[in-house]
Amino acid sequence: MSTIAITGAASGIGAATTARLRNEGHTVIGVDLRDTAVIADLATAEGRQSAVAGVLDACGGVLDGLVTCAGLSGYPGRPGSLLASLNYFGTIEVMEGLRPALARSTNGPSAGAISSNSTTTAPNYSMELVEALLAGDEAAACAVADTIDSLVVYAPTKLAVARWVRHSAISPEWAGAGIRLNAVAPGMIATPMIDEGNSDEFIAKQLEMFKQTIALGRAGRPEEIAALIGLLLSADGGFFCGSVLFCDGGTDALLRADDWPARWNL
Numbered sequence: 001m002s003t004i005a006i007t008g009a010a011s012g013i014g015a016a017t018t019a020r021l022r023n024e025g026h027t028v029i030g031v032d033l034r035d036t037a038v039i040a041d042l043a044t045a046e047g048r049q050s051a052v053a054g055v056l057d058a059c060g061g062v063l064d065g066l067v068t069c070a071g072l073s074g075y076p077g078r079p080g081s082l083l084a085s086l087n088y089f090g091t092i093e094v095m096e097g098l099r100p101a102l103a104r105s106t107n108g109p110s111a112g113a114i115s116s117n118s119t120t121t122a123p124n125y126s127m128e129l130v131e132a133l134l135a136g137d138e139a140a141a142c143a144v145a146d147t148i149d150s151l152v153v154y155a156p157t158k159l160a161v162a163r164w165v166r167h168s169a170i171s172p173e174w175a176g177a178g179i180r181l182n183a184v185a186p187g188m189i190a191t192p193m194i195d196e197g198n199s200d201e202f203i204a205k206q207l208e209m210f211k212q213t214i215a216l217g218r219a220g221r222p223e224e225i226a227a228l229i230g231l232l233l234s235a236d237g238g239f240f241c242g243s244v245l246f247c248d249g250g251t252d253a254l255l256r257a258d259d260w261p262a263r264w265n266l
């Protein structure tokens, strides 16, 4: 059995993943703003440091799995910088801070970040913000994010997460140290995040339109994403490395059927 840390464990996808893994007999160390073993605000540098310290304390310095679910979507009045800090830096600083503990595992260590299918289905978002996030200067990235409506900051933060995963996964620090790192890109999943969006008239209309792009005709269930994360963490997922796994009821295929896989033009 494994010891796995999950951020955003108090709700939605993180809570469903926690329940699934605990049912399988694993030890889960939850990190969230509330209702978890480690309480920390991952939107701040101090909160991330305290989250890493809290998890290290709880796991005795050895971790077999890590899943970063904590995230926020855009909402009227919510600054774009909050999404930049939480969705991107709240993912990668926890990943980097806990990587040495994963490297100490002798149990097939594996980490999964939550990206989103908004990366490929939300058009024309700011690549300037993606690049600013990947450059790693939080203050500079937040300054860019605050020039953009938080409703359209979400997708660039999630593309930056996916790009960070793909670049890091194949590096000596991750694959080279025997740690598998991947990302999951869910489509619309029925969680409190979507409930929050539906509480705003404008976002509710956007979500209704987005629902029309789901070939299966329904939102996903958090348990369906938890099952995919469970596979990535398990020995059965042992050959996944640097993958971004879309699980979206067909939205990406419906909107972008011919864009991917794409020929490599050399």
Ligand SMILES: NC(=O)c1ccc[n+]([C@@H]2O[C@H](COP(=O)([O-])OP(=O)(O)OC[C@H]3O[C@@H](n4cnc5c(N)ncnc54)[C@H](O)[C@@H]3O)[C@@H](O)[C@H]2O)c1
Residues within 6 Å of the ligand: 007, 008, 009, 010, 011, 012, 013, 014, 031, 032, 033, 034, 040, 041, 042, 043, 044, 068, 069, 070, 071, 072, 073, 086, 114, 115, 116, 117, 185, 186, 187, 188, 189, 190, 191, 192, 193, 194
């Ligand atoms: N629901 C969807 O449709 C959907 C689609 C694609 C990707 N995602 C991503 O999946 C992940 C989980 O989302 P969800 O739908 O389960 O949402 P959710 O709102 O149910 O859960 C998010 C969790 O993050 C925590 N959180 C928020 N701010 C935090 C902070 N500052 N510090 C620590 N924790 C904080 C919340 O307390 C909550 O428990 C997010 O990264 C989200 O962007 C969700």
